[in-house]
Amino acid sequence: MAKISAVIITFNEAKNIGRCIESLQPVVDEFIILDSLSTDDTCDIIKRHGLTPVQRAWTGYSESKNYANSLTTGDYILSIDADEALSPALQQAILQVKAAPKAEVYEVNRLTNYCGHWIRHSGWYPEYKIRLFKKGLTQWAGLIHEELIFNQTAYTTQRLEGDLYHYSYPTIESHIRKIIPYSALAAEKDFKAGKRYRLVTHGLIKPWFMFMKKYFLQAGFLDGFYGFVIAVNSAYERYLRYLRFHELRKNQSTR
Structure with missing residues (x-):
């Protein structure tokens, strides 16, 4: 069985982080939460869920995610933002990966919630994102809309069933x-x-x-x-x- 490490970077995510953690707990074996010195209740909420955040000054999206990835001990990394959460169907799909991995890279379909409404068109859905990948296979690059750069040209990819809920825009x-x-x-x-x-x-x-x-x-x-x-x-x-x-x-x- 493969071990999965969840990686989350946070800064003042008190409104989101609890929901994110709770969706991951039935699925992952390890949490690496890199907090950029939040000034709200983010860290308190993380601790109430039995986890300890790693605190470090902000150094940019790609560098922060790469640093957090380096702290993981799992076979696979599940990279997720604090304002995202796994749907029940996606949880089940990831549990199947844990039991018998068939690829090195997995894509998920992100569904965005905009002001309380799910957006299924407007070029926002379907929106496939690589979020689950074998450790050591790739790293993040770019200042904005960071992307994964792979260390090898050949790797196997699979799409997972279910949605990654994205609560990015409450207003x-x-x-x-x-x-x-x-x-x-x-x-x-x-x-x-x-x-x-x-x-x-x-x-x-x-x-x-x-x-x-x-x-x-x-x-x-x-x-x-x-x-x-x-x-x-x-x-x-x-x-x-x-x-x-x-x-x-x-x-x-x-x-």
């Missing part, structure tokens, strides 16, 4: 608050890579196309009011990218 405001720093990081990444942003293309066409894509091409209208909100906010994120890029270019010219 519309929380979505907007997340958009602002992510758009800035995306623009800064493109700026450093030497890309060029133009007013008509990036400031006007791309935001408008993003709305059309989310709401019509990806059937966001079937998600009702919140599908419309997601489409608007997605367009807004693209527009903010342009503004941040323009600001960076202007500052460079001034210097």
Whole structure:
């Protein structure tokens, strides 16, 4: 039987961490929770569940996850965010992996809860993510939307039944608050890579196309009011990218 280690990174996740841990407890053999010096009740909640967080100053998503992975002792790592939880069907699928692993890498289908509503369209579902993988096979890379880089070109992959519940946006405001720093990081990444942003293309066409894509091409209208909100906010994120890029270019010219 394979041993599975759960890895979670936290910072002020008091609203989410309890639900996350409780969904993992029937499945995993070890918890590695790396906390970036939370100032709310996150660590108290972790301890009430019989676990001890590892506390360490924030060093970025990829570096933090790689450090936490290095602390695990299991055969497989289950990498999960504090605002996520395993559905009962996904729990059963992972228990089957524990009993008889058939692959080195497993994908899960993430289902996002937006303001209390499950989003099944808008390009948000299905959304397959690699979250369960053999230890030592891969590492995280990237400043935003970190991704797994594999140490070998050949490995076996399988998709698991069930959903990974994602409670990322309890309010519309929380979505907007997340958009602002992510758009800035995306623009800064493109700026450093030497890309060029133009007013008509990036400031006007791309935001408008993003709305059309989310709401019509990806059937966001079937998600009702919140599908419309997601489409608007997605367009807004693209527009903010342009503004941040323009600001960076202007500052460079001034210097």
